[in-house]
Amino acid sequence: MAATLIKGSEISKQIKEELKQKIADLKEKHNVVPGLATVLVGEDEASKVYVGAKEKTCKELGIHSERIDLPADTREEDLLALVEKLNKDPKIHGILVQLPLPKHINGTKVLYAINPDKDVDGFHPVNIGKMMLGEPTFLPCTPHGILELLKRSGTETKGAEVVVVGRSNIVGKPITNMLLQKRGGNATVTICHTGTKDIAAHTRRADILIVAVGKPKAITADMVKDGVVVIDVGVNRLETGLVGDVDFETVKEKAKAITPVPGGVGPMTITMLMSNTVQSAKMHSGIAD
Ligand SMILES: NC(=O)c1ccc[n+]([C@@H]2O[C@H](COP(=O)([O-])OP(=O)(O)OC[C@H]3O[C@@H](n4cnc5c(N)ncnc54)[C@H](OP(=O)(O)O)[C@@H]3O)[C@@H](O)[C@H]2O)c1
Structure with a gap:
């Protein structure tokens, strides 16, 4: 079986089109423009690229964007004072x-x-506490993007055996939580990490396998069952280009569906940041969903 590709690049375009419409409606009906402030301290090249991409997406969608670049030797108290100023700024709904x-x-x-x-x-x-309690809140962007990929690719999560490999605070732990919520994924979720005795014994049971470890080929074809849906969060820069954490070429022969790297989870992260900013603008303006 050759897997269907779950193309985050296309799904994120779809979501951005929906957001554009919501943003235009907010402006027209309520005179509200969502605003996002991005703060960059120092000269980290990768961070500059990420912040630039966020600014560009704001412009594309009609979100007011304020970028604040500070020198690497900025004092902690000055950064805290800036955050406090942005907390009070009515034009800014996301920091x-x-x-x-x-x-x-x-x-x-x-x-x-x-x-x-x-x-x-x-x-x-x-917000992490609210997420755990299943209350409405801003969901962290990468796992939120994974939920959308599953939903929009028609992957049933209810009752599914989901295995997550990696327990980071930004991906593994939150996606585990979101998928186990009764009004979220309603799935049975197992989380694996470097302390797990036999990772393959778990991954082979998975209907949905989510991998966020940061190691190329951490998951090989012998570790998955036929018909699995694979979400590969990993981004590893090799001389040959970008690869995920899953041995794509062999795993795709057994999987029902799989995200490519690049073009899978990656494009969803910024899109969900924009979605959270729109949600925040509505919340701050007392506009119901
Ligand atoms: N596409 C995106 O937007 C996006 C967003 C975030 C991250 N990423 C990518 O996703 C990958 C993971 O990033 P992260 O920040 O979530 O991870 P991280 O903070 O580096 O943590 C990695 C996790 O994987 C576990 N792990 C490492 N090697 C393992 C192995 N061989 N078997 C089982 N578990 C293993 C670690 O276990 P321990 O806890 O036991 O150490 C840890 O929990 C990276 O490649 C990153 O670039 C992509």
Whole structure:
């Protein structure tokens, strides 16, 4: 069986079209323009690319975007003062402080200083707590994107055996939580990590396998069952180009559906950030969904 490709590049275009319409309606009917502030401290090249991409997507969709670039030697208290200013700015509905921050700044302190109602990254403990309790909140963007990929590719999660490999705070733990919620995925979820005794014994049971470890070929064809749906979150830069965590060429022969790398999960992350920003603008303006 050759797998169907779950193309995040196309699904994210679809979501962006829907967002454009919502943003135009917000402006026309309520005179509300969603606003996102992105803060970049220092000269990290990858971070510059990410922040640039976020700015570009804001422009494309009609979201007001403010980019604040600060020098690498910015003092922690000055960054905290900036966050406080943005917390109070009515034009700004989402605040994103690009990570990693320089070593002299306590990143946790800065993230915790963001008003949870403007935390469109979904990293604030208040929002993580709400997510765990199954309450409405900003869902972290990459796992939120994975949920959309599953939904829009027609993958049934209810009752499915889902295996997640990787327990990071930004992917593994939140996607596990979202998929186990009764009003979320309603799936049976197992999470594997470096402490797991026999990873293959778990992955071979999976109807849906989600891999976020950051190692090429961490999952090979002998570790999956026929008909599995595979979401490969990994992004590994090799001399030959970008690859995921799954041995795509062999696993795709057994899978029912699989995300490619690039063009799978990657494009969804920024799109879901935009979606959270629109959600925040509506919430701050008292507009119901
Ligand atoms: N497409 C996107 O938008 C996007 C977003 C985020 C991340 N990513 C990519 O996804 C990958 C993972 O990133 P991350 O930030 O989630 O991960 P991370 O913080 O680097 O953590 C990796 C996780 O994988 C586990 N792990 C590592 N090697 C393993 C192995 N051989 N078997 C089982 N578990 C293993 C680790 O276990 P321990 O906890 O035991 O150490 C850890 O929980 C990276 O390639 C990253 O670039 C992509």
